[in-house]
Amino acid sequence: MLFEKIQLEPDEKVLKMVRKHWFVIMAELFGTFVMLLIPFFILTGLLIFPDTLAAFDISLTKYTAVIAFVMAGWLVFTLLAGFTIWTHYYLDLWIITDRRIILIDQIRFFNRNVSIFRLERLQDIEFSIKGLIPTFFNFGTLNAQTASHFESNFRSAGLPDPRELQAVIQKATDARLQTLHVNPATPQH
């Protein structure tokens, strides 16, 4: 499992784990659902207008088994696409601990990006909610700037309740800075 691989530091507490908003996955899965129904629509259309096939001298009853075979194959591949979407959604993750932010971006199968940002390096964090649907369902984009040499920005879209997320990160950052200020001997790794 994932936490065995991330290896949290001793006494490190996970404050929040966030995945993208449910609307994001529902919108993607809706496309898959429509694809799932396409052969049924075509078949219904052919049954409603049988003259179309008769013009080509093709009989549906003659090819019932072939049609069923093709439809089953279509359903298999559509379901594979649906499970791919679900996997990418579920494995895409933000983990906010009291010391760092762990950003896991599952781009594709075997294409995974894991970024770790220490809270004391966080300089600025902002969120944006743009559009009617994001405003209505309360999801948006979170941008953060860090003082790192390599990757100074990180950005993630479709996060639920970005306002609350910003507040949690800000609070955790303040607490972390206070801990380091009061006790500078605390390891910064």
Place this chain on the structure above:
Amino acid sequence: MPDIATLAEPTMSLHSLLLLAMYLTTGAYVIFSAVLYYHWNTYSTDERVSRITLITFFISTFPLLLIMGLILLTI
């Protein structure tokens, strides 16, 4: 001497075509299942969700492959 036009004609029967499709689908399915299992087993944060996902995957897809195989036997 064989006629060139006859040689150029596709000779694959419908059954062979469907058999080839079945092999390709099964191959893709096996590879996908292994990849899916690996990802859920390695990167998931919740064992219960992984289990439900994998069970749902096999319950929803495997019968379709069986149906395809059975149809192929009847053709």
